[in-house]
Amino acid sequence: MDSTKLTLLTILRDRVAHLCAEGNITEALHAATAAVLKAEQELSSDLDSIEVFALVLEVRGDLYRQLGDAEKARDDYRQAIDQLNNRLDLAEQLGRLHAALGAVHDDLENFERAIHHWEVAISYFEKTQPPSPMMIAALSNNIAYLKKSLGDLDGAETSLLIALEIFHRELGPDDDETASVCNNLGALYHQVGHYEQAREMHLMALEARRKLYGENHPDTAQSYNNLALALSETGDPELAKDHFECALDALSHCGAEIQHELVSVSENYIQFLQQSEDHQSSKKVADRVQQTLAQWA
Template sequence: MPENTAPATTANPAVQSALKAVEAQREAVKEFPGKAPGLVRALQTLGDAQRDAGDVPAAEASYREALEAGKDLELPTEVMANVRTSLATLLDFSGREAESLPYYEEAISNHEALGGENAEVAAQLRNNLAMTYKCMDKFALAEQHYLRSLETLENKRGRKSESVACVFNNLGSLYYAAGFPDQAKEMFEDGLQIRTEVLGERHRDVAQSLCNLATACHELKDNDAAQKHFEKSLTILESQLPQEARSYEAIGTDYVAMLEIIGEEGKAAALKKRMEKVLAAV
């Protein structure tokens, strides 16, 4: 069984504690091979601590060792599902999307087989996997996983939930990127409606949904609607400065660009001055 030889963030107390637990389990395995399930769990905990400490190579090594240690054991499905989930997300968020795919697929299969609350975990993982496929321009696969995620979350939580709204928003972004603005607009509208009902009209996520919807409307040449949605989005964010300064500037910049594209140079210039004044006062 290979040992984790990646450098550890030993100054971190959580990592130190987890390393001691792993070493204790390794010793136990030498004397009693049946103790290996404890080693798998200890390596998972160590990997989590190393990941939280920012030591990605060490965390990856711990997760891979855990998978190797559990390969020939009859472990509870959830134990291995959690390790695969951790490795998949670590690889994905480290910019190694293609490497994360098989671990996502296996983790999803494991969680779905467990059912119950694990079905929701699988749905969230499908959402992650869909994002990964979208980044790889595999739009059909991304759509498939988003729709499966949406179906599960609607069944478990009902339509009026933030998690469902998030998937609608992601579907809208997928359709927009794939060149289907009509479908994108429909998804953004559904997501906006849910977020407004669940979060209230002045929530930052509602502002983001309005921005997305504005972009789709502009693509469909409905620039009056696009301007209305952009203005409402900026009004929400302006009321939440300085916390939302970054979002306010980003959405405002998108709005300025749209105004310039449609020939509204005067409005664009006025908006720039307004934004500069508002942000300078933050």
């Protein structure tokens, strides 16, 4: 591809970026389409022309995704992947394309296809120089969510453990991403009845979130609640009660926008108290929550 034509494509691509920064996605799509058409006209066996064509297809695919046109985004990503033909020197771009194609299939509820493309994306990100551990961790977390929803709990656990190992190594134990994966692992272990493991994961998430956000934050409250549920299964009813109290207290300071979370935690707490035959305390909790909701109304 000669320099004049490459300059035109660079100008069009820069215009797309400028329009996106201004929030003018519709006009950006027109510019991206012009770039795709120009790159297609110049397409040959020359590797540079193939790379440029794949790149502008990726850019347009991203715009289609932003506009909610998943089918057109899917077609652009597929065509770009076909053009690159498994070139390992472009592993990073192929990883991005498969990650984006997986997200499109997720939007279209083609969950098995989403998992497939995310796994392929991971295989490319492992081959980049240097490797891309944060992308691998994020995609592993996405895969775990879908595998759990599809009933593949062993597969979900494996993917979450990969994500946890990377986030813990790269970001440390007190990062939000690490805490989120600990929380997800805790929920998975609770679901399959591994309550001691659930307890440890939720404790790790709670410790991180208390450092990150303090006591009166919805995420901290979520960890208090989840840990309380695990404690109620490991023979620690008093500790469970204390953590339910902390969760309610935290949420009561967060404002009306989290009233759904407050109701959910209170229902868990009331159920726990009723199972303990502490009906007086369960009534007090219900009354207290109703008073808080009334104040927010």
